[in-house]
Each structure stands twice: as structure tokens, then as C-alpha cells.
Amino acid sequence: xSALLELSxxxxxxxxxxxxxxxxxxxxxxxxxxxxxxxxxxxxxxxxLVNGVYxxxxxxxxxxxxxxxxxxxxxVARLGLARAHQIVQPLAGMSVLDNCTVGACFGRxxxxxxEGREAVREVAELIGLSGxxxxxxSQLTTAGKKRLELARALSARPRxxxxxxxxxxLNPTEIxxxxxxxxxxREQGVTILIIEHVMRAIMSLSDRIVVLNSGKKLxxxxxxxxxxxxxxxxxxxxxxGHAGH
Amino acid sequence: xxxxxxxxxxxxxxxxxxxxxxxWRGSVQLRESLLxxxxxITLASNLNLMIGYAGYVNFGNIVFFGLxxxxxxxxxxxxxxxxxxxxxxxxxxxxALAFLFGLGILRLRGAFFALATIGVNEAxxxxxxxxxxxxxxxxIYLSLEAYAPLGGPRQALxxxxxxxxxxMALSLVASYAIKNSKLGxxxxxxxENEDAAAILGVPTPRYKAIVYSVSAFLPAVAGGLYFFKSxxxxxxxxxxxxxxIEAIVMVMLGGHGTIMGPALGALLYEEMRGTLxxxxxxxxxxxxxxxxxxxxxxxFAPGGLMGFIHRHWPASRKFFE
Amino acid sequence: MREPLLTVEALEAGxxxxxxxxxxxxxxxxxxxxxxxxxxGAGKTTTLRAITGAIRPRAGRxxxxxxxxxxxxxxRKTARGLVLVPEGRQLFGEMSVEENxxxxxxxxxxxxxxxxxxxxxFALFPRLADRRGQKAGTFSGGEQQMLAIAxxxxxxxxxxxxxxxxxxxxxxxxQQLVAAxxxxxxxxxTILLVEQNVHLALAFSDYAYxxxxxxxxxxxxxxxxxxxxxxREAYLGL
Numbered sequence: 001x002s003a004l005l006e007l008s009x010x011x012x013x014x015x016x017x018x019x020x021x022x023x024x025x026x027x028x029x030x031x032x033x034x035x036x037x038x039x040x041x042x043x044x045x046x047x048x049l050v051n052g053v054y055x056x057x058x059x060x061x062x063x064x065x066x067x068x069x070x071x072x073x074x075x076v077a078r079l080g081l082a083r084a085h086q087i088v089q090p091l092a093g094m095s096v097l098d099n100c101t102v103g104a105c106f107g108r109x110x111x112x113x114x115e116g117r118e119a120v121r122e123v124a125e126l127i128g129l130s131g132x133x134x135x136x137x138s139q140l141t142t143a144g145k146k147r148l149e150l151a152r153a154l155s156a157r158p159r160x161x162x163x164x165x166x167x168x169x170l171n172p173t174e175i176x177x178x179x180x181x182x183x184x185x186r187e188q189g190v191t192i193l194i195i196e197h198v199m200r201a202i203m204s205l206s207d208r209i210v211v212l213n214s215g216k217k218l219x220x221x222x223x224x225x226x227x228x229x230x231x232x233x234x235x236x237x238x239x240x241g242h243a244g245h
Numbered sequence: 246x247x248x249x250x251x252x253x254x255x256x257x258x259x260x261x262x263x264x265x266x267x268x269w270r271g272s273v274q275l276r277e278s279l280l281x282x283x284x285x286i287t288l289a290s291n292l293n294l295m296i297g298y299a300g301y302v303n304f305g306n307i308v309f310f311g312l313x314x315x316x317x318x319x320x321x322x323x324x325x326x327x328x329x330x331x332x333x334x335x336x337x338x339x340x341a342l343a344f345l346f347g348l349g350i351l352r353l354r355g356a357f358f359a360l361a362t363i364g365v366n367e368a369x370x371x372x373x374x375x376x377x378x379x380x381x382x383x384x385i386y387l388s389l390e391a392y393a394p395l396g397g398p399r400q401a402l403x404x405x406x407x408x409x410x411x412x413m414a415l416s417l418v419a420s421y422a423i424k425n426s427k428l429g430x431x432x433x434x435x436x437e438n439e440d441a442a443a444i445l446g447v448p449t450p451r452y453k454a455i456v457y458s459v460s461a462f463l464p465a466v467a468g469g470l471y472f473f474k475s476x477x478x479x480x481x482x483x484x485x486x487x488x489x490i491e492a493i494v495m496v497m498l499g500g501h502g503t504i505m506g507p508a509l510g511a512l513l514y515e516e517m518r519g520t521l522x523x524x525x526x527x528x529x530x531x532x533x534x535x536x537x538x539x540x541x542x543x544x545f546a547p548g549g550l551m552g553f554i555h556r557h558w559p560a561s562r563k564f565f566e
Numbered sequence: 567m568r569e570p571l572l573t574v575e576a577l578e579a580g581x582x583x584x585x586x587x588x589x590x591x592x593x594x595x596x597x598x599x600x601x602x603x604x605x606x607g608a609g610k611t612t613t614l615r616a617i618t619g620a621i622r623p624r625a626g627r628x629x630x631x632x633x634x635x636x637x638x639x640x641x642r643k644t645a646r647g648l649v650l651v652p653e654g655r656q657l658f659g660e661m662s663v664e665e666n667x668x669x670x671x672x673x674x675x676x677x678x679x680x681x682x683x684x685x686x687x688f689a690l691f692p693r694l695a696d697r698r699g700q701k702a703g704t705f706s707g708g709e710q711q712m713l714a715i716a717x718x719x720x721x722x723x724x725x726x727x728x729x730x731x732x733x734x735x736x737x738x739x740x741q742q743l744v745a746a747x748x749x750x751x752x753x754x755x756t757i758l759l760v761e762q763n764v765h766l767a768l769a770f771s772d773y774a775y776x777x778x779x780x781x782x783x784x785x786x787x788x789x790x791x792x793x794x795x796x797x798r799e800a801y802l803g804l
Binding site: 038039141142168169171172197198199200201202203204223224227232233236237238 | 580583584585586588605606607732762763764765766767779797798801802803804
Binding site: 051072073074078082102106112156 | 425438442443447449
């Protein structure tokens with residue numbers, strides 16, 4: 001399995017603060033890689049660097065064999081990289097169908113309007129939005145909007161899908177359903193890089209985990225391995241040394 | 246297939262009315278009135294591509310009309326080109342310039358963009374005012390010979406009228422075609438949420454420059470035809486910011502983002518303005534009234550007339566856009 | 567069993583459309599230190615905000631000193647002695663230490679005991695006494711946290727609710743803060759604490775509640791909880 005996405009010695013500072021420092025890791029084709037770490041660890045910054053919202057100060061980001069560090073978001077999308085956001089951004093005045101069609105038409109395959117609409121119908125089936133294609137995006141429930149966010153990203157038929165806390169705010173049943181959907185997406189051959197705070201979910205979904213802390217990589221490995229790692233535990237539960245009471 | 250939808254019929258009907266009514270009534274006054282309406286509809290429909298689709302408010306939109314007028318009149322008067330060629334050339338030159346300018350000013354958003362477009366209009370007006378080959382502050386007076394190829398002034402006025410009606414019809418057709426195209430989908434996405442659109446792969450800088458340039462073409466052609474018909478073009482009348490703002494009012498009044506909205510808004514506004522101008526007190530406050538009207542619309546009825554219709558009769562969304 | 571000072575029953579709360587808490591319950595006994603633990607996003611800060619009134623609960627009850635205060639606005643809760651020291655300090659940076667402390671005593675309850683509390687606070691945090699005229703924004707993180715707690719004390723609380731004590735602070739500074747809180751505890755103050763550092767919290771508290779995904783996960787005496795491996799599961803999911 002080759003690396004679909006590879007970060008090498010990537011750094012990004014904001015003013016005096018190093019949000020990401022000398023970070024290197026790879027995402028293998030076909031896998032689900034989970035990115036975890038305490039708040040402020042730099043996970044969102046990593047996503048923003050990968051999909052072109054920020055340019056790295058140092059280091060390289062290689063996707064499907066080509067350097068994408070510093071490319072603009074729409075250029076990265078054209079290469080087959082899609083993102084579902086934590087804070088959903090539906091195109092509110094447009095229908096669900098149109099929202100997804102934008103994803104389909106401007107993604108990797110550069111489809112025409114008619115082809116795009118066809119592609120959307122398939123994706124809508126998978127995600128469970130088939131009955132709602134004509135509804136305005138603004139009228140969906142929170143769970144519906146989250147599915148739309150996912151459907152829209154998927155409509156572009158990406159090779160790599162960035163899932164940014166897509167489970168936040170969902171109740172346990174909805175979380176269960178989303179997890180199933182994410183598994184189905186992977187079965188279709190999409191590689192997934194996921195950030196999640198619902199730890200149960202990310203630990204059970206991911207093939208491998210990368211742990212970030214204060215912008216640096218703390219650990220990498222299978223979920224069980226990582227959960228046993230005392231440094232990782234200390235990062236989350238706090239240093240026992242600090243208690244000294 | 247395309248004739249199964251109501252639009253093409255509405256556009257054809259409107260065009261037919263514009264053509265036949267003044268002919269049938271033999272009324273020059275009616276023709277003049279409808280000519281003005283055709284110009285407003287052209288301005289509003291093309292402006293709508295920026296405001297209603299891409300979500301960028303082009304306050305200085307009149308610069309296309311004025312500059313198109315200047316290029317066309319100049320080519321006819323000084324180079325003896327025929328009208329059609331001059332008008333088309335004007336359209337092409339102005340939209341090419343718009344594409345270039347657009348790449349620069351479209352990096353700005355919201356109010357900054359709006360101000361920049363006013364800046365562009367004023368800068369061009371200043372430039373033209375000092376540009377001798379175009380008559381500077383006095384402008385260009387078209388010699389009567391210019392009308393000879395069209396069969397003399399009286400016939401020329403009718404011919405130009407029909408050309409303007411054609412430009413109006415093309416504007417409506419273009420609005421429709423773009424809205425239903427991939428470009429249109431991308432533009433609407435930009436108008437909803439530009440950052441999200443970029444992340445979805447819409448090449449935002451290019452699309453914005455394209456729509457800015459496209460929205461310049463027909464107004465420039467219309468400007469060419471209009472000022473040819475007027476026989477005179479000078480900076481104040483060509484780059485009239487009041488008309489620029491009134492075009493925005495027309496788009497918002499009728500319903501931005503829709504196809505028929507700007508046209509309805511243009512007709513309504515022309516009626517209102519015509520009536521108000523006969524009342525002595527109001528004629529001096531034209532811009533104030535336009536401004537107030539815009540404020541009221543944006544605050545209380547941002548969807549304009551079409552928005553109102555769609556809200557109270559949801560089924561109409563499907564066929565009346 | 568003595569009536570708890572603060573009881574929270576089946577609390578549900580969230581932000582706009584997103585529901586964060588799905589039924590959190592806890593009881594805080596008078597004179598003790600109770601701590602609320604959980605992973606990021608579990609809902610700890612949301613719980614405190616719902617209790618103190620910064621956000622409006624969607625369901626459940628908050629009972630303080632026997633009175634149902636669920637939907638009272640924050641300033642009324644402060645007036646009754648339910649005082650929050652918010653996450654990130656949230657001091658008035660341009661005002662001096664003294665002015666910040668006076669702001670803390672804004673309520674009638676606070677004003678009554680102003681002089682007394684000012685003395686108490688300066689005794690507890692001598693550093694603040696030394697610098698009473700200095701602008702709050704110029705202080706270090708640890709000093710700001712001291713000031714935040716001091717300001718909370720100026721409201722003359724019956725219960726001090728602290729959201730994130732040690733966040734962003736050096737261990738040495740945290741020790742000083744814990745020492746101050748120990749002193750308060752010894753003097754009989756009731757404290758409800760949300761804290762990132764699990765070990766620190768458990769070493770200092772009497773009782774602990776662990777929540778995960780907006781729901782109760784585990785609870786018990788702090789010493790007991792400290793030894794349980796399940797805590798890792800609440801934080802790491804495995």
C-alpha cells in the first residue's frame with residue numbers, strides 16, 4: 001500500500017505560536033487514519049494545510065505523487081481531495097441536489113451539469129439523502145446538514161476525504177448511523193483522514209492513529225497500541241508528576 | 246425541449262411586444278419609452294449576473310455602458326465603421342478590459358469591492374474628460390452623415406430601436422442560459438459562500454473575472470447603440486452614477502438572482518420614476534428616493550418582487566423564475 | 567445525609583442546534599471539593615455554563631440551597647452565592663487589580679462584605695496585594711488565575727465554581743493555586759471544579775464525576791476513581 005498523502009517536516013506558525021511543528025506522517029491508500037490529540041494540538045491546522053486554506057511555512061505535502069503545499073483550495077479539490085467540515089457550510093439558498101452537484105461538477109472528474117446530477121443521485125443513496133434532494137439546504141436538521149456536508153464532499157468522487165469532527169453534536173443513534181456510512185465510504189475505495197473528539201468512534205473506525213500534542217507528533221500506531229502509550233495517556237489525563245500533592 | 250419551459254415563451258412574447266407595439270401604434274413616443282425600458286432591462290439583467298448570481302455588488306456598472314458608448318461612437322464618427330461592427334467591437338473591447346480589471350478588483354470583497362467599482366467608474370470618467378481624441382469634457386457630436394448608411398435619421402432611429410430590443414432579448418436569454426449552466430452553478434455557489442465554493446473546487450478567481458467580463462458585454466453594446474441614437478456622448482451623461490445606482494435598485498426591486506426579476510424591476514422602476522419626475526418636488530430628489538427605496542427593499546423585502554411571489558405562491562418557484 | 571448544597575438533575579443543554587449535554591447529574595456537598603472530569607468535547611464547560619446560567623438549559627433542574635434556580639440569569643445566581651470563575655480568566659485587562667476585585671463585589675451580597683473579603687483575598691494571595699494598582703492585563707497567566715479566583719471570592723460565594731484551573735499554567739504556579747484553594751477549603755468553602763489534569767484534580771478533590779459525550783460515565787470518591795483504569799476509556803475511547 002503506497003502513501004496517498006505524505007506530510008514531511010511540515011511547520012506552520014501563527015505569530016509567535018507554532019501550531020504545527022516538524023510534522024511528518026503518511027496516509028496509506030485505502031486506509032482510515034485517525035488524527036487525535038488534546039485541544040489545541042494542531043489537528044485542524046493540519047487539515048487546513050492539506051486542503052489549501054493555509055500554506056506551510058516549511059516542509060512538503062505530497063498528494064498522489066504531486067506537491068500540494070501552498071496550492072489553493074480549489075486546485076486541491078480538482079486533484080481529488082475533499083473535506084467535510086466541523087462547522088457545516090451548506091450553500092443555504094440552494095437545494096440539496098444543487099449543493100451536491102457543485103461538489104460533483106468541480107471535483108476531480110470535472111463533470112458536466114447533467115453528469116454531475118447523475119453522480120449525485122448515487123451518493124445521495126449511500127448517505128441517505130435521496131428523499132430530500134429538492135429541499136433547500138437551510139431547511140435541513142443539524143443531522144441532515146452534516147449528511148449534506150458529507151454527501152457534497154463525496155459527490156466529487158475524491159481519492160482522499162478529510163472528515164473534520166463530523167460526529168459533533170449528533171446523538172448516539174445518529175453517531176452509529178454515521179459510522180456505518182463512513183465504513184461504506186471506505187469500502188468504495190475512498191481513503192479517509194479523520195479528526196474526531198468522539199473517541200470511541202475514531203478508535204473503532206481507524207486502522208491507524210496519529211497522536212498530536214502541541215503541534216508535534218506524539219505517537220503513531222494501531223488504536224490499541226496508542227491507547228496504551230503512557231505518553232499519550234499523560235497528554236490526555238495530565239501528567240501524574242504535576243499532581244504532587 | 247427548451248420550449249417546454251415557460252421562459253423562452255416569456256422572452257419571445259416580451260420581444261414581440263416590444264417590436265410590434267410601437268409599429269402598430271406608429272407612435273414615436275411609445276418607441277422612445279420602450280427604448281429606455283429596453284436599455285434598463287439590459288442593464289439590470291446583466292448587472293444581475295454579478296449581484297444576483299455571484300453576489301458581488303457592482304456599484305459602478307454604468308462604466309460599461311458609457312465606455313461602450315464612447316468606443317462605438319468614436320469608431321463610427323472618426324473611423325467611419327458601420328454601426329453593427331462598431332457596437333460589437335465596443336462590446337468586445339469593454340469586456341476584455343473588464344476581464345483584466347476584474348482580475349484585480351475581484352480580489353476585494355463586499356463593501357470594498359463595491360467602492361472599488363465606483364472608483365473605476367469615476368477614474369474612467371476623469372480620464373475621458375481629459376482625453377482629447379474623445380472630445381474631452383465636451384464629448385463627441387455625431388455628424389448627421391453617420392445616419393446615412395442606415396437610410397437617414399428617421400429610419401436609423403427605428404433600426405437602432407430594434408437592435409436594442411434584440412440586445413435586451415439576448416440579455417434575458419443569457420441570464421437564463423448562464424443560470425442553467427455549470428458556470429451558473431459555480432457562480433451561485435460563490436454567491437452563497439465563496440470560501441465553501443472554493444473548497445468544493447469552483448475556480449473562484451477565474452469565474453468571477455468571467456462573469457464580470459460577460460456582464461460588461463451587452464451593456465457596452467447597448468451603450469454603443471444608445472449613444473449613437475442620441476447623437477452625442479459626453480462624460481457626465483455616459484458615466485452617470487445615478488443611473489448606475491438605479492440599475493441596482495431595479496435588480497433588487499424585481500428580485501435578484503432570478504431571471505425575470507431584473508426585467509420586472511426595470512419596468513416598475515421606470516414607471517415609478519416617470520411618474521415621480523412629473524411632480525416638481527420629487528424630480529430633484531431622484532437619487533434620494535432611489536437610495537431610500539433600496540434601503541427599504543434590503544431591510545424588509547430582500548427578495549424583491551419575485552421573492553414575494555415565490556414566498557406566497559411556492560409552486561411558482563418551478564416555472565416563474 | 568446532609569442536603570447537598572448544589573444538585574443538578576438530568577441536565578440537557580447545547581448551543582443553537584447542537585445538543586451537547588444529554589442528561590448530566592451531580593451533587594455537591596457543602597464544604598467539599600467536587601470535580602467534574604471528561605475528555606474535550608465531553609461537555610464539562612457546557613455543564614458549568616448551564617449551571618451558572620451563561621446558557622439556558624433545555625431540560626433538567628439546578629437546585630441551589632434548596633431553591634430551583636435552573637432558569638435564573640447569571641447575575642441572580644451570583645447574588646445568591648453561586649459564583650463562577652470562568653474558563654480563560656476573562657478579567658478586565660485595562661482595569662487594575664483593585665478595580666477588578668471591586669467589580670467582583672458588584673452584587674448587593676458582595677458589596678455588604680466588601681472590606682472583609684478584600685482583606686481575605688489579599689491574605690490568600692499576597693502577590694495581588696503587592697500589585698493592587700497594576701493593570702490586570704499585564705499579569706502572567708498564573709497571577710491572572712489568582713486574580714480571577716479572588717474576584718470570584720469578592721462575590722461572597724457559598725460555592726465557587728471554577729472552570730479549568732490549570733489550563734496553560736506552569737506546574738509551579740498550579741501548586742500555588744492549589745495551596746490557596748486548600749486554604750479556602752479548610753475555611754469551609756465549597757468548590758466545584760472542572761479540570762483538564764485528571765491527576766491534579768483527583769489529588770485535590772473529595773468527590774469526582776466523569777462525563778463522556780455529554781453523559782455520566784463514572785462517579786465516586788476521588789481516591790477511588792484515581793485508581794480505576796476505566797478513566798482512560800472516558801478520555802481515549804479504548
